Amino acid sequence: MMQDGTTGNRSLMLSETFEAPEVVARLIAANADTCRDLGARLRDRPPQFVVTCARGSSDSAATYAKYLFELHLNTIVSSVGPSVTSIYGARPRMRDALFIAISQSGKSPDLLTLATAARDDGALTVAIVNDTASPLAALCDIVLPVHAGAERSVAATKSYIASLAAVLQLGAHWSGDTALIDAVARLPDDLGDALACDWQGLVPLLTDARSLYVIGRGPGLAVAQEAALKLKETSGIHAEAMSAAEMKHGPQRIAGPDFPVVVFSQDDAALDSLAETGAELLARGVPVISAGPATIPGAVVLPTTAGVHPLVQPLTTIQSFYPMAETVSRARGNDPDRPPHLSKVTETR
Template identity: 40%
Template sequence: MSEAGARMSAEIAEQPSVFDAVLARRAELAEVAALAAARRPRFALLAARGSSDHAALYAKYLIEVLLNLPAGLVSPSTTTLYGAEPDLEGVLHVTVSQSGGSPDLVEATKAARGRGALTIAVTNTPDSPLSAVAEHSVHIGAGEELAVAATKTYSATLLTLYLLVDAARGGSGESVAGLGELAAQTLADSADGVAAAVERYRSVERVVTTGRGYSSATAAEAALKLAETSYLGARSYSGADLLHGPVAAIDSSTGVVAVTSRGRGGEAMHDVLAAVRDRGADVLAVGSAAGDVPADHRIELPATAEEVAPILEILPLQRLALGLALARGGDPDQPRGLSKVTRTR
């Protein structure tokens, strides 16, 4: 029997080399992006579940900000359960799925293509049912992921989506050049900070994660990782939404993980965290702007373009989830009640 958390730990460590492999295929991704741009879609829809849903949220920000194109997240059940048949002529429909095997995503993608959408599947399983029904399929190329908790497939999906959107706007991928090296630096330099955070939070039962803009996706993914590996009561809120009510439930027994990278999203978190600290919460700030916001503990990361930051932000938070699971006596490679592929309809 392998050591507890060995698979998750190994796959977290693989991410720098995975990023290098994804970047080496930029030209291939740019071809798909060019096909999509040539169709001049009137708006974009993104369909996903679980960790891939958080990657889709990241893509939504990329599409709206970098392409100035309206984008929304699809509810597959409107098709699979309710039989809705909207007119999708001229729509870009992107389905994100690590496994490519969830029946609802396959059915929704097939239906969207039949109703006129340009469908693109982004998956780590190129021979999956999802790839078979989409007009175009993009392979994430993260290699087989054995741990139940998605780590390298999540970050590789973010990078793949960034390269697609960047190519669609005519970019050259300049902002992610050398990202594999930055990821290796991030994992090495954040190790002590993560270990300290594990000690701070190993006894808490409630954690709130928060971020704004692009980093909203990181906060959502961090909450999922903490919940599924450490069984913590973890909730994610946009920094803006946090002040609209949920802040009332925050007190000195709450751990708050704030994702704050340089840029407009990070700047908008300053007042949010000041209010949270006033309520006595223990605040861990993670990101390239961690030193600029009110916090009790900080994990500072290398600075990048704001739209690239989520690809690095999630790395120490994956390690935090791993460390907390082990510190609390669990095995994150075998979370209770979970399997690698979740089939929903």
């Protein structure tokens, strides 16, 4: 299977991956007025804090929201476990908060329970959701559809990238940062360029891998989490995501010649620390794969898009990652569209 997906027998995962730039272009156009109005509302009456609520890939999108809002809007973001209400019956105080639920299906009972609690306590509730006819969309004050259309592969790709794009568009209009608003407008083209970045050279390194780390910092941690999740579900690789800082608190002990580390980086204040961590691991004989601008002499370097906004780089990185992950899955004898024991819609309580 080629990186451009032009050969026959293309999986749903790969086909849907290549739809992402078009999906994001549709999302940006359709949600522009809502994000502009919501951004003005949030500037006029800033929330005391932001609460995110999500599971799986959507929770990785919530990690992206955390760093975007905390770094560029100086607003504390907390990810609240949905089970605190659905299982334990607690009612966290969320008055004057911005509550953001991120979900593809909008049907999971635990997310719905927490969203209802947030609305009833006086939070402004926002749903970032693919299914606009879902219960989640119905109960939230504002809906930001991801406009991904039907996604049939169990492995979410285009809907994940669209969720990140929805968060980015909201953050851009909330901040009023013209450079970020311009970056949103260019995002579909940047994603298209990312699909031309060939990561297939990584396939031989992962075909027989049993375990690996995917590390990042700041907004890049979100896509490190997503990459690790995709390798688990589509290839059965024990992949763990973490901050490069957390690596130093014990986990680096088990990295070694048969336990590679993938480093995701972006052009921001975390760049030097990511490069330093990669260099330290290489010096100990750990295979290091570098995806992003961090300079790590001796690492396997993956091509990434250049000249994009640092907050866009995580989106382009994961866009380049997905075709490679699909190839690894097939090389290991798996069906990336139908991972064992998993279903497309997971309804947790």
